[in-house]
Amino acid sequence: MPARRNFLRVALTLCVTLAGAAAPAVGAEPAAAKAADVEVRYKTAKVGDLDIFYREAGPQDAPAILLLHGFPTSSQMFRNLIPALGDKYRVIAPDYPGYGHSSMPSHEKFKYTFDNLANVIDEFTAQVGLTKYALYVQDYGAPIGYRLASKHPERISAIVVQNGNAYEEGIDNDFWKPVKEYWAAPESKEKRDALRALLTYDATKWQYTEGAKDLELVSPDGAAEDQFLLDRPGNDEIQLDMFLSYGSNPPLYPGWQEYFRKHQPPMLIAWGKNDKIFPAAGAEPYKRDLKTLEFHLLDAGHFALETNGDEIAALMREFLGKHVGSK
Template sequence: MNIRQCILAALWLAWSLGAHAAPPEVSYRSVKVDGVNLFYREAGPKDAPAILLLHGFPASSHMFRHLMPLLADRYRLIAPDYPGFGQSDMPPPDKFTYSFDNVASLIDKFTASVGLSRYALYVQDYGAPVGYRLASAHPERITAIVVQNGNAYDEGIAGEFWAQSKAWWADRSEANTGKMRPILDAGTTKWQYMEGARNPEHVSPDAWTLDQAYLDRPGNKEIQLELLYSYSSNPPRYAAWQAYFRKYQPPMLIVWGKNDKIFPPTGAYPYLRDLPKAELHLLDSGHFALEEDSPAIAAYMRPFLQRHLKPAGG
């Protein structure tokens, strides 16, 4: 975190602590959508402008545990777990199609179930292809977008990390599938949190330990392989998502862990081609930048949201 980020984070944290005797409460709820029980976290006033927070792989809504209390004084924040993730149901693949199209469809219905008719998006990793499906299908519902290490451009998946995935997408042989399985191992899960972290001592081991516990449930790794393979459906949609950006010009804040080896900053800059008014900040962190930089990200979000959304009581 640079000096400006430290100052912003300190100012907003001081404001938050001064404005509240205790942190805003986070509620833990669930709702059944098409027979699937979806768990979600919720915080903030019911009548406040809404933010839908969409998590990445192999995480869950747990990744937003630090951020939500920092924004809940003025915004209604809702963070669901996708099916097969976190505390949501994990129906077997013969009962539920684990594709990004199907997950996005379920989350779309979830927004209606919890009363979100208009909302801002916070997308990270898997959250980007889920969220951009929602946004391009319902542009009138989207008030703003916050992107944190979430891709929508070919430049963002051009690195060495993606070579093995692309080979598997082209040939889903047993041999290539076997090469993908280590991505579900504990060492890789820890690596996703620790690689690129500015200060590894500030990254809680509870995060990757919890993610791995979910991955290690019987049957879950086969579910995750289905979604990893379905990621191949996203690059063909990039042109449509970029067309959505150009046509509708949604307000966008880009806060990106610049040390990410999965989604490096080469995927952050292209957004500015289609959204020249977007705000871009590179953070000295990795893939899961919220582990270190929730206060800094909240500090960028608050003025951005205040410019584009009408806060509760404001």
């Protein structure tokens, strides 16, 4: 009997120890939601004559996050991030006009500029009831998001920047040379046509794979879907108009930087340091203007979510938990 009691005592101690090791600390925030536990909805809002497609997840009364995509993609770039945040946040990711599953009027009927796209997304936020929200900006999402933030600083609770530029240092590289030549000669068909190479599948795939730490982590589905939509008749002219309109952004950089200095939005930078389009040189200047800044250079390329999605989601949950709260 003593041997049996001793065995039971040891077994009970082992069970208690294992249970304590497996249990999370009281109040601990999980690194990310289980995707299976988060329902993502695919919806459309009417903005004027445009149908704006968007993905949404999370409680309606939770703090909101507006995810703004880049080129040449759409809200599909957030397909894994949305369920990773949707347990604690109301997450909304729209497609701009001409992108993804939103309306695509011809460039003769709709002026494809960053000003216009920002106006559409501004109206979209009103349609879906966003009065206070955190921004996630990447690539084209940055000049669109910073237009919104500068216009409505009271609405912005925090900003997450993933390879989104607001400084001259971020576009002082070889990638931008032919684009800048087009800005300098907007009437030149030769300069415009020279940029068509950026609309090919090889170029789209390059954006996903260049600088990625492990190509086996990059799903081919992202580039394939993007290219399918780029190849729609007339979309090439839309994209070329947007390349030209990007030249409207650098003159606004000083105003955006003043917004950072004056309003000091809490900012998380999670930047793919191997990006050949927006290199890490564009991330560093944010340190000059932001006091509440968490800064991370990731071993990733332009589409860092493809390879470092779990890492970015964990950084966001910790950062937003401190500065925005959660459901």
